[in-house]
Amino acid sequence: MLYSDHKNKYVNYRSEEFLSDTFFIRSMKEPTEESENFWSEFTKRNPSNIGEFIQAKQILLAIRDDESRMLPDEEVDQLLDRIMDINLGRTNKKRRVVRYWMGVAAGIAACVIAVIMIVQEPGPLTLGQDKILSYVEKNKTINLDDTTVKLIISDQKIIVTEEVEPVIAYDSKEIKLATTEISKAESAEYNQLIVPYGKRSRLTLSDGTKIWVNAGTHLTYPVEFTDTRREIYVSGEVFLDIAHDTDRPFIVKTDNFDIRVLGTKFNVSTYENEINNVVLVSGSVKISQSGKRQDVFLQPNEMFELHEGQSMKKQVNAEYYTSWINGLYIVDNEKLEVVLKRLSKYYGKKIACSPETGQLRCSGKLDLKESLNDILDNLNLKYTSGNNTYKIY
Structure with a gap:
């Protein structure tokens, strides 16, 4: 095959290296069937640098090869200086590569877009720049102690269900929940799914992405994704099976970090006042934190953990963190104390124990399809219950 020598060449490339590569540039600007097949296979392998590949591809496709309208060197330098003042920590090598592509841009507007795409995109956007986070900020009144699952379609339409685990699906025209079908024409731009303690839900988004939503979780997502990216907001815990789409990265936004993927399976837990984590089952993900220059890349059976501003990555058994979607x-x-806190959310009951009892260690497999009483009995715990509260002694 003509491009066989390139097979493993690009797996560690950063965006500036792609933009310096003759084969990559020619493939993007003058694609052939063979080069398209090569890059299709590259993306299907979902390498850890897939985000860098997408950024380089986007900047090339955003710039027209119009040498006659190059910016003067002085204007390019001034623009770069303003951008670099905001985006600290980038290397001189990247500056040279971006400067070249800015030089062949059609005009100042194209230059600004292109440079921001390659220099600024890896980090989370600030609230003022980010549409979905702005929407979340304006709609923060969430009651997770309620007993019903709520799907907020618009200010005028809210679907409420007493089901323990309602299934919700978005297709090209309608939103479906049990026997209820709602035309997308009745929906606002963003929908919210609020799953209280003691309930779960399963959600299929418009692109085919499947989401298992755990108790005590708030999701915000667009009814339809744009042509260039897919973004949702999560507070709580979800397991995601992302529909693969090379041209539209999928971004999960949380209060503390962003997760960027193309097509993969992973679990996200971002409960307030608890350790936040991301556990990868398959594929790869990139995690960006505001104020952090270095992104974190995960491979299967790795976990990113964030606690009190300190983050770490470690090897784990992903099944331990995702088995809840199968009722285990x-x-x-x-x-x-950690086990009881999780059971409290899942069953929607308050569970109290002494600090000494909370330090006891336990191992095993709990069947969440059983009642809470049966679970506590299986753990050989003594308890009293009443008024929706369990006291361990």
Whole structure:
């Protein structure tokens, strides 16, 4: 094959290296069937640098080869200086590469877009720049202690269900929940799904992405994604099976970090006042934190953990963190207080124990299809219950 020598060449490339590569440039600007097949196979392998590939591809496609309208060197330098003042920490090499592509841009507007795409996109956008986070900020009145699952379609239409685990699906024309079907024409730009403690939900988005939503979770997402990117907001816990789309990266935004993928399976837990984590099952993801220059890339069975501003990456058994979608909770030498807090959310009951009891360790597999009483009995715990509260002693 003509391009066989390139097979493993690009797996560690950053965006500026793609933009310096003759084969990549020619493939993007003058694609052939063979080069398209090569890059299609590259993206299907979902390498850890897939985000860098997308950025380089976007900047090339955004710039027309119109040498006659090059910016003067002085204007290019001034523009770069203004952008670099905002985006600190980028290397001189990247500056030279971006400067070249700005030089062949059609005009100042194209230059600004292109440079921001390659220099600024890896980091989370600030609230003022980000549409979905602005929407979330304006609609923060969420009651997770309610007993009903709420799907907020618009200010005028809210669907409420008592189901323990309602299934919701978006297709090309309608929003479906049980026997209810709503035309997308009745929907606002963004929908909200609020799953209280004691309930779960399963959601299929308009692109085919499947989301398992755990108890105590708030999701915000557009009824239809744009042609260039897919973004949702999560507070709580979800498991995602992302529909693969090379041209539209999928971004999960949380209060503390962003997760960027193309097509993969992973779990996200971002409960307030708890350790936040991302656990990867398959594919790869890139995690960006505001104020952090270095992105974190995960491979399968790795976890990114964030606690009190400190982050770390470590090897884990992903099944332990995702088994809840199958009605199981796998515990491996975990503190009892952690187990009880998770059970409290899942069953929607308050569970109290003494600090000493909470430090006890336990291991095993809990069947979440059983009642909370049965779970506590299986853990050999003594307890009293009443008024929606369990007291362990």
